[in-house]
Amino acid sequence: MEGLTGELEDRSLRPLTGEFWAAVNQGILVRPVCGNCHRSFFVPQFACPKCQSTDWAYEPSSGRGRVYSHTTVHRPPTPAFDAPYVLADVDVEEGWHLLTWIVGCEPDQVAIDMPVSVRFITGPDGQQLPAFAPHEAAQ
Amino acid sequence: MSGAHPLHRVAIVGVAATEMARQLDTTSAEISMRAALAALDDAGLTVADVDGVAARWPGPGGTVFQPGSADWAEVFGQPLRWVCDTYPQGVPGALDAAAAVAAGLCETALVFGGQAGVMGGSAVADYTRPDNEFIACWGSLTAAQFALVAQVYRHRFAPDPEQVAAIAAAIRNAGSANPAAVMAGRGPYTAADVLASPMVAEPFRLLDLCLATEGAAAMVITTAERARDLPQPPVAILGGGAEWHRQQYVNPPRYDEVWGLGADAAHRAFELAELSPLDVDVFELYDINTYEVVRQFEMLGLCAEGEGADYLAEAGIGIDGRHPLNTDGGLLSYSHIGWGGPTLKIVEAVRQLRGTAGPGQVPNAEVALVTGAGSGAQYHNIMILGRG
Numbered sequence: 176m177e178g179l180t181g182e183l184e185d186r187s188l189r190p191l192t193g194e195f196w197a198a199v200n201q202g203i204l205v206r207p208v209c210g211n212c213h214r215s216f217f218v219p220q221f222a223c224p225k226c227q228s229t230d231w232a233y234e235p236s237s238g239r240g241r242v243y244s245h246t247t248v249h250r251p252p253t254p255a256f257d258a259p260y261v262l263a264d265v266d267v268e269e270g271w272h273l274l275t276w277i278v279g280c281e282p283d284q285v286a287i288d289m290p291v292s293v294r295f296i297t298g299p300d301g302q303q304l305p306a307f308a309p310h311e312a313a314q
Numbered sequence: 315m316s317g318a319h320p321l322h323r324v325a326i327v328g329v330a331a332t333e334m335a336r337q338l339d340t341t342s343a344e345i346s347m348r349a350a351l352a353a354l355d356d357a358g359l360t361v362a363d364v365d366g367v368a369a370r371w372p373g374p375g376g377t378v379f380q381p382g383s384a385d386w387a388e389v390f391g392q393p394l395r396w397v398c399d400t401y402p403q404g405v406p407g408a409l410d411a412a413a414a415v416a417a418g419l420c421e422t423a424l425v426f427g428g429q430a431g432v433m434g435g436s437a438v439a440d441y442t443r444p445d446n447e448f449i450a451c452w453g454s455l456t457a458a459q460f461a462l463v464a465q466v467y468r469h470r471f472a473p474d475p476e477q478v479a480a481i482a483a484a485i486r487n488a489g490s491a492n493p494a495a496v497m498a499g500r501g502p503y504t505a506a507d508v509l510a511s512p513m514v515a516e517p518f519r520l521l522d523l524c525l526a527t528e529g530a531a532a533m534v535i536t537t538a539e540r541a542r543d544l545p546q547p548p549v550a551i552l553g554g555g556a557e558w559h560r561q562q563y564v565n566p567p568r569y570d571e572v573w574g575l576g577a578d579a580a581h582r583a584f585e586l587a588e589l590s591p592l593d594v595d596v597f598e599l600y601d602i603n604t605y606e607v608v609r610q611f612e613m614l615g616l617c618a619e620g621e622g623a624d625y626l627a628e629a630g631i632g633i634d635g636r637h638p639l640n641t642d643g644g645l646l647s648y649s650h651i652g653w654g655g656p657t658l659k660i661v662e663a664v665r666q667l668r669g670t671a672g673p674g675q676v677p678n679a680e681v682a683l684v685t686g687a688g689s690g691a692q693y694h695n696i697m698i699l700g701r702g
Contacts, residue, residue: 192447218448218565244469244569246461248453249513252443256453262515264462264566274452274566287469298451 183301192219194233196302204293204305205233206271215271238293239310240267247282255299261285265307279308319586320416325541325548325702326408328357328534329661334496334649338430338528342372345430346654347389349530357534358545359422364534366396366420368407369427370653396420403427403531404656404686405695409554411535421536427654428530439526441652444563457523457603458515459567460690464605466569468517471620473608475517477627479508482522482604482646484631489643491673496527497647508604522604524645531657533664541702548702549664552681553587555579556695567690576613576685576694587681587698591616594698595679596666597639598659601646606688607631607639613694633676641666641674656686663699 186196198205206215211228215236222229245263248256261277263285277285278296290310298304330352332345346369354360367390371382383397396419400407403425411423433439442456467473483503489495490502501507503521511521541548557579559572584590591614599610608622616637617625629636642648642662649658663682665671671679686695 189447218446244462244466244566246458246465246515246517247513248455248458248515250438250515251453252438252455253453260453262452262454262458262462264568272566272568274449274454276452287466299453300451302451304451 186302191221195219198233198235199295199303199305202295202303204236204238206236206267206269207231208234208269215267215269217271217273236293237268240265240272240291240307242277242285242287242289242291243272244287245277245285247285257299263307265291273305276304276306277308278306284309321409321412321551321554321586323538324412324415324535325538325550326533326660326664326699327536327541327544327546327548328353328355328359329532329664330356331494331531331658331661332428332529334494334527334529334651336496336527337433340430341374342429342432342530343374345528345530346372346426346428346532349428349532350424350426353424353426353532353534356546359534361390362392363422364390364424365394366411366414366423367394368398368400368403368411368423368425370399372429394420396423400425402653402656402686404659405554405684405697406556406686407657408533408535408551408660408697409556409695412551412554415535415537421540423535424532425535425657426530426532427657428528429652429654430528430530433526433528439652442526446564448565449563454563455515456563456690457518459563460603460606460688461515461518463567463569463572463689464517464603467573467605467609467620473620473623475509476505477623478604478608479505479522481607481623481626481631482508485601485607485640485644486521486647488632488641488674489647492643492648493672495643495648496525497643500647517605518603521646524602524650525647527649527651529649529651531651531654531661533657533660538702547668549667550700550702552589552698552700553583553585554695554697555582557693559692562691562693567692572689572692573609573619574613575689575692576610576696577615579694579696580614583696583698587700589681589698591683594681594683595638596641596663596676596682597637598641598663598666598682598684599639599644600656600659600685600688601640601644602688602690609689610685611637633674638676641671641676659684659686660697660699667699667701
C-alpha cells in the first residue's frame with residue numbers, strides 16, 4: 176500500500192479528484208456541485224450525472240448526514256487494515272453520498288439512519304480520510 | 315427457421331470444467347486451454363472447427379494488446395472470424411457468442427476461462443479488493459459491498475437468520491455430495507454450523523460466502539442446424555438478458571437501487587422464452603452469498619420483497635423441493651474461479667438438461683435458469699436454457 180514504505184503520494188495531483196483530496200488534507204469536506212442543475216454528486220466525474228454538464232466545481236459540505244447502511248468488517252482484505260472497522264454508506268445532507276467509516280463509537284452502536292458528522296482521521300496508509308462519527312460525539 | 319428469434323437459432327453443444335482446487339500448480343492459460351479442449355471433445359469437435367473465441371488472454375506470453383482473445387488464434391494455430399473479451403464469462407459470454415453465431419459472424423464459438431497459480435498469500439483474491447480510490451482506502455472488499463445491501467434488507471424485514479443460514483447449509487450439502495467440488499465430502503452442514511462460523515462482514519459469516527478457488531470452465535456454441543449433427547443433445551438458449559446498473563466498486567451499492575436488479579432482464583428473458591419462473595425445473599443462481607439467493611427469488615417475483623427466506627424454507631431448495639437450486643454446490647462449495655466462474659453455472663445447467671448431472675440430478679429437468687453477478691456488483695444477468 177502506498178505510504179507504508181516511505182513518502183506519501185501527493186493526492187492533490189490526481190486528475191479529477193485532486194482538489195477533493197487537497198481539501199481533505201486541510202480538514203475540509205468538499206463535493207462536486209453542478210453549475211447548471213445545482214445538484215451535488217459523488218464520486219467526482221468529468222460531467223454531472225444528472226444533466227451531463229461539465230460546468231461544475233467543488234464546494235464545501237456541511238459534513239452532516241445519516242447512515243444509509245453499514246457493515247462491520249471482521250476480516251480485512253489485506254493486512255494493512257486492523258479489524259474490526261465499520262464501513263458505511265453515508266447520505267450527506269446536500270444530497271450526495273459516499274463510502275466511509277463510522278468512528279467514535281463501538282461498532283454495535285452504529286445504526287441505519289443514525290445522524291453523523293465528518294471527522295477526519297489518519298488512514299492505514301498515513302493519509303487523511305473523511306470518516307464520520309455519531310453527531311453528538313462529533314461536537 | 316428464419317422466423318425464429320436469433321437466440322433460438324443457436325445451441326450449446328459442449329461444456330467442460332477442469333478439476334477445481336484452492337490452488338492448482340499450473341497457469342491460468344493452461345488450465346483455460348484444458349477446459350476449452352475438453353468442451354470441444356464433449357461437443358465432438360476439434361480446434362479446427364473453432365472460428366470464434368470469447369476468452370481474454372491471461373498470459374504468460376502473447377501480447378498486451380486487446381482483444382486478448384485474439385492471442386488464442388496463435389495457440390490454436392489458425393485464424394479466427396470473431397473474438398470478444400467478454401466480462402465476465404458465463405451468461406454475458408454465452409449471449410455474446412450466441413449473438414455472433416446467430417448473426418453469422420462465426421459458426422462455432424468457444425467461450426472459456428479460469429484461473430490457476432494466482433491464489434494464496436495473506437490477502438483476499440485481488441478481484442475482491444476493488445482498487446478505486448474511494449473504495450480501497452476504506453478497506454472494502456466485495457463481501458462488504460454486498461453486506462451494505464443485505465444490512466438494509468435486514469433492517470427493514472428482519473429475516474429469520476436460521477432460515478437464511480439453512481440456504482447456505484443446503485447448497486453446501488449439495489457440494490458435499492459432488493465429488494468434483496472443492497468442498498466435496500465436507501459436512502453435512504446445519505444452519506447452526508453456518509451461524510457458528512466466523513463473522514467476515516456483517517451479516518455474512520464465513521459459510522455464507524463463496525469460495526475463491528482455481529480451475530477453468532468452457533462451453534461451445536454453434537448453430538442449431540449444425541448441433542443436429544453433433545453427439546450431445548443440444549441445449550437451447552430460450553431467453554436471456556442483462557442489466558448494468560453502473561460500474562461495480564466505484565460508488566457503494568444502495569439497497570433501494572439494486573435489490574430488484576435483474577427483474578427487467580428476467581422479464582425480457584421469460585417473455586422471449588414464453589415461460590414463467592414457475593416453469594423452471596432447476597435454478598443455478600449466482601450464490602456469491604446467501605442473501606443473494608433470497609434476493610433473486612424476490613427479484614423473479616416468486617415471492618414478495620422481504621419474504622424470500624420464509625418462501626424458500628416452505629418451498630424447499632433440495633432436489634426434491636419445489637425450487638432445486640445450485641445442484642453442484644454452487645460458488646459456496648463447488649468452486650468460484652474468478653471471472654471464468656459464471657460459466658460453471660452454465661456447465662451444471664447443461665448437464666442437468668442432458669440428465670448427466672450425477673448426484674445432484676433433478677429428475678426430468680427440462681428448463682434451467684442461470685444467473686450471474688448481483689446486487690453488490692451492481693449488474694446482473696440471466697439466461698433460460700432448455701432442451702434443444
